[in-house]
Amino acid sequence: LDVPPPMNPRRFLDLARELVAGVRAGAPVTGGGGEPECRAAIGRAYYAAFLSAREFLNRIGVWVTPTAGGHVAVQ
Numbered sequence: 001l002d003v004p005p006p007m008n009p010r011r012f013l014d015l016a017r018e019l020v021a022g023v024r025a026g027a028p029v030t031g032g033g034g035e036p037e038c039r040a041a042i043g044r045a046y047y048a049a050f051l052s053a054r055e056f057l058n059r060i061g062v063w064v065t066p067t068a069g070g071h072v073a074v075q
Contacts, residue, residue, distance in 0.1 A: 012051070016048065
């Protein structure tokens with residue numbers, strides 16, 4: 001089995017910032033008031049924080065499985 005490389009949390013945070021910047025500039029990707037972009041930005045920022053926390057815990061010897069259960073374990 002080929003194991004994919006770990007995801008880069010920074011890319012998710014950068015995407016969240018880009019989505020919010022578009023809304024602030026009055027040019028959301030989807031048009032309208034920017035609600036979809038803001039909701040997506042929150043999700044991407046959360047995922048960036050989760051991945052960073054999981055990487056940290058794994059580095060200090062607390063193994064967090066890369067599954068849905070990992071979210072509860074990180075909390």
